Amino acid sequence: MKILCLFTFLQSFLCIQIQLSKFKVLKSIDAFKLSNYDNVQYYGPIQIGTPNQQLSVIFDTGSPYLWVPSDKCSILQCHYSKRFQTSKSSTYKNFSKSDEVEYASGNCKGFWGSDYVQLLSDGNTRVEAKILFIYQDSGFSELQSDGLLGLSNDKEIDNIFDLAYKKGSIKSNLFAMELKNTNEQSLFYYDEIPNEIMDNVEWVRILRKDYWTVKVLNIYVNEHPIKTGNLKEALIDSGTSLLYLPENVVYKVFEELILKDCRFLESYVFCPCQIPRDKVEDYPKIKVFLEGIILELDINDYMMRDIIYYGLCFIGIQIETQMDLMIFGDIVMRKYVIVFDKENNKIGFKGVEKLNNIKTISFLWVEIIGFGAIIISCIILQMKITKL
Numbered sequence: 001m002k003i004l005c006l007f008t009f010l011q012s013f014l015c016i017q018i019q020l021s022k023f024k025v026l027k028s029i030d031a032f033k034l035s036n037y038d039n040v041q042y043y044g045p046i047q048i049g050t051p052n053q054q055l056s057v058i059f060d061t062g063s064p065y066l067w068v069p070s071d072k073c074s075i076l077q078c079h080y081s082k083r084f085q086t087s088k089s090s091t092y093k094n095f096s097k098s099d100e101v102e103y104a105s106g107n108c109k110g111f112w113g114s115d116y117v118q119l120l121s122d123g124n125t126r127v128e129a130k131i132l133f134i135y136q137d138s139g140f141s142e143l144q145s146d147g148l149l150g151l152s153n154d155k156e157i158d159n160i161f162d163l164a165y166k167k168g169s170i171k172s173n174l175f176a177m178e179l180k181n182t183n184e185q186s187l188f189y190y191d192e193i194p195n196e197i198m199d200n201v202e203w204v205r206i207l208r209k210d211y212w213t214v215k216v217l218n219i220y221v222n223e224h225p226i227k228t229g230n231l232k233e234a235l236i237d238s239g240t241s242l243l244y245l246p247e248n249v250v251y252k253v254f255e256e257l258i259l260k261d262c263r264f265l266e267s268y269v270f271c272p273c274q275i276p277r278d279k280v281e282d283y284p285k286i287k288v289f290l291e292g293i294i295l296e297l298d299i300n301d302y303m304m305r306d307i308i309y310y311g312l313c314f315i316g317i318q319i320e321t322q323m324d325l326m327i328f329g330d331i332v333m334r335k336y337v338i339v340f341d342k343e344n345n346k347i348g349f350k351g352v353e354k355l356n357n358i359k360t361i362s363f364l365w366v367e368i369i370g371f372g373a374i375i376i377s378c379i380i381l382q383m384k385i386t387k388l
């Protein structure tokens, strides 16, 4: 989870425009609604304990644990939020084992315990889950939710959907996220994923048994391949707001943006907020080649319209420095509906371009022919030189 650091270091000089979002429900599909805070945090309501206490949690595919602040956390020790009243729940258990969890944006300390948890108003998801009850946290002052629901690919740690599936109360442990811009409703699907999504996804293999990471074969900026150094893997992380890419790729994108009408301000790049539709093609297009598919991002995808500075909008691309992994945060997730399949270790992207084999083979032939041509011209040149 890397959302909050953005705010803590940007808030000092950025005018963050909070737009009152009017949620419009566009679909009648039965899905769980997520709240969206300025396109940087996606969270939803859960109920914990007996009787139920309602708290909100970030739905975070980038980490494994469920945590909420407990009543043991004083105003000064935890971020401003609702707290779970342990003494008011008859099913709360305290394992008396303390732990500390670190995130890119902050950390929290708590005692492991368990209690019944469910998504708001869905008793089928009600399971007894392991929860870290927090007594101290730091770095989370901008967190809009109370706690966090970890949904990583960790096979050792069951999330609430794994538990409900094992219990037999839901039909699968698949889940899907449809993250939207602030003017539209963001959705979380589980139990039964609509066919409209399942029939239209392209699946990609997950490399690890703990995190949702995919292999990155190549990155192109405006049709030019860019060297990615030792970064060859990307984390699909709903708990990270921005897009974290290798240095060379970021420099190339920034360079192209500055050649247009964008500006460097306080070492971040800002561009005019309104890009006419016919001008979008003039701005850098990032193509990420994964195994079998291509992700494509243009200025409308990577510009953050809720973060405005001197009338310009923030470009949500950063250099990856901390994790040795590219991070495909909400910027990428807003572009595609993504299905997470823990059992089969794969994720599906809806509406993505397929990387067809013919194209790859023809690329290979172009390379072979090109290489051959160079060798032949070298031989000819050599012959000419020896003739001279």
Ligand SMILES: *[C@@H]1O[C@H](CO)[C@@H](O)[C@H](O)[C@H]1NC(C)=O
Binding pocket: 070, 071, 072, 086, 094, 095, 096, 097, 110, 111, 133, 135
């Ligand atoms: C749980 O147990 C520990 C140690 O036994 C205690 O310090 C803590 O206050 C208890 N309750 C909570 C909510 O953490």
